[in-house]
Amino acid sequence: MALASVLGFKSNETFNRSLQCEKTDANIDEICPKLNIENIAQFITLPPYADPAKYLKMVNESVDRVRIQFLKGTTTLAFKFRNGVIVAVDSRATAGGFIASGEVKKVIEINPYLLGTMAGGAADCAFWERVLARHCRIYELRNKEKISVAAASKILVNMIFEYRGMGLSMGTMIVGWDKRGPGLYMVSDDGERITDNMFSVGSGSIYAYSILDASYKYEMSTNDAIDLARRAIVHAAHRDAASGNIVRIYHMKETGWEKIEEKDTNDYMYQYREDKTMNF
Amino acid sequence: MGDDIMNYNGGVAVAMKGKECVAIACDKRYGVQNKTIATNFTKIYQYGDYCFVAFCGLATDVQTVAQRLKFRTNLYELREQRKLKPNVLYNMLTNLLYERRFGPYFIFTLVIGLDPKTGETFVYDSDNIGAVSDNVNLATVGTASDYIFGLGELFFKPNMNPDELFEATSQSLLNGVDRDSASGWGAVVYVVEKDKVTVRELKGRQD
Numbered sequence: 001m002a003l004a005s006v007l008g009f010k011s012n013e014t015f016n017r018s019l020q021c022e023k024t025d026a027n028i029d030e031i032c033p034k035l036n037i038e039n040i041a042q043f044i045t046l047p048p049y050a051d052p053a054k055y056l057k058m059v060n061e062s063v064d065r066v067r068i069q070f071l072k073g074t075t076t077l078a079f080k081f082r083n084g085v086i087v088a089v090d091s092r093a094t095a096g097g098f099i100a101s102g103e104v105k106k107v108i109e110i111n112p113y114l115l116g117t118m119a120g121g122a123a124d125c126a127f128w129e130r131v132l133a134r135h136c137r138i139y140e141l142r143n144k145e146k147i148s149v150a151a152a153s154k155i156l157v158n159m160i161f162e163y164r165g166m167g168l169s170m171g172t173m174i175v176g177w178d179k180r181g182p183g184l185y186m187v188s189d190d191g192e193r194i195t196d197n198m199f200s201v202g203s204g205s206i207y208a209y210s211i212l213d214a215s216y217k218y219e220m221s222t223n224d225a226i227d228l229a230r231r232a233i234v235h236a237a238h239r240d241a242a243s244g245n246i247v248r249i250y251h252m253k254e255t256g257w258e259k260i261e262e263k264d265t266n267d268y269m270y271q272y273r274e275d276k277t278m279n280f
Numbered sequence: 281m282g283d284d285i286m287n288y289n290g291g292v293a294v295a296m297k298g299k300e301c302v303a304i305a306c307d308k309r310y311g312v313q314n315k316t317i318a319t320n321f322t323k324i325y326q327y328g329d330y331c332f333v334a335f336c337g338l339a340t341d342v343q344t345v346a347q348r349l350k351f352r353t354n355l356y357e358l359r360e361q362r363k364l365k366p367n368v369l370y371n372m373l374t375n376l377l378y379e380r381r382f383g384p385y386f387i388f389t390l391v392i393g394l395d396p397k398t399g400e401t402f403v404y405d406s407d408n409i410g411a412v413s414d415n416v417n418l419a420t421v422g423t424a425s426d427y428i429f430g431l432g433e434l435f436f437k438p439n440m441n442p443d444e445l446f447e448a449t450s451q452s453l454l455n456g457v458d459r460d461s462a463s464g465w466g467a468v469v470y471v472v473e474k475d476k477v478t479v480r481e482l483k484g485r486q487d
Contacts, residue, residue: 073461092461092487097287097423098459102458238486239315239316240314241315241316242461243487244461244487265487266485269487270486280466
């Protein structure tokens, strides 16, 4: 065990046996091996045909059967500024025209100093970012320091690359604060990993980008940055049919992330109509 | 939204009957698949003092059929020298749509009407090639029609007065469109009574 060896703990037979109290069989490791970093592939059964991505495309678009719903209809954004990183997301999930949910949590709290956003397949993002959380914790225990955002995003993209072409759908942004300052990486299912000051992902990203590009300044105050992120999501929610419902905003600071707010976009729309920054 | 032509622009309309009054309501969105272009595109057109038609579906056909029907009703009023009745209107609409039986317009329609002398109410629902339903209590067309039907059946009571009718119609519409990404962005409701027509704009979700 990583923690035990870090602490210089010498385990003995009885201690090991008490830890493994759920084991009743000496050969249990072969029958149901423990999930480790190296053997994740054993736990994710691969489909028994040649081109999983092509088949998944069929299931995704088929109208009459159960459809795997990919949250590409969404708006998520993140940008760096003087005081850290602001992350803002909407909360709508659509399956074709039907609004399946208006309360999806599209920000994944990996650990108190790392956030990931969800766009594409919800299960894909949630699962792989949880595996990433495990890697980050083990890194922290082994190396006695927090993992950098660059390293965390690299671990994620390397895991995803193993499954390239198999139909994973993820357009996630990894946000954190490490000794180099605020970090923002965009990671996607085709193995792309890029860093920049501002990203937006999803069908509503085009509308969010226009608001962000118009007023973004690196030297903004925190309140201005939060207001800009909020406006961008609200405008995207208004114009994009597949985005809307609730806007959630997080602020990544040196001390970790803080959830700023979780409010209904519709209330903001009417407020912006009053002050004439929105016209409808 | 897929490649379904009826979902290309989106939109919805609902009609309900009351006691000597009828209401028709529609949303105001004009969009192209996911993109919302305008929020002032109403789908209800008036064809007489007490006759209204709502068209839902492909926006270009909504406008074309509305205008072609207006042409025919204008000609009727000039030739016959009398005002249009609801059943005449729905017959004209059926014929107009069936003329395009093998290359149809991509719209579904609702016709409502009231006879000011007798207070008799009419609500008809038509598909895109002119199959008209009987005079029904509640009818809905459009992308959110399934969701609005459920709510409409819940809120409908026989012999409602105009205020109750307005409430029932507007609540079914507003809550139904909140489950559909292609419709909403405001709504307008027409309540037709024997002596007046009241138009109200509803404040709906703008996302």
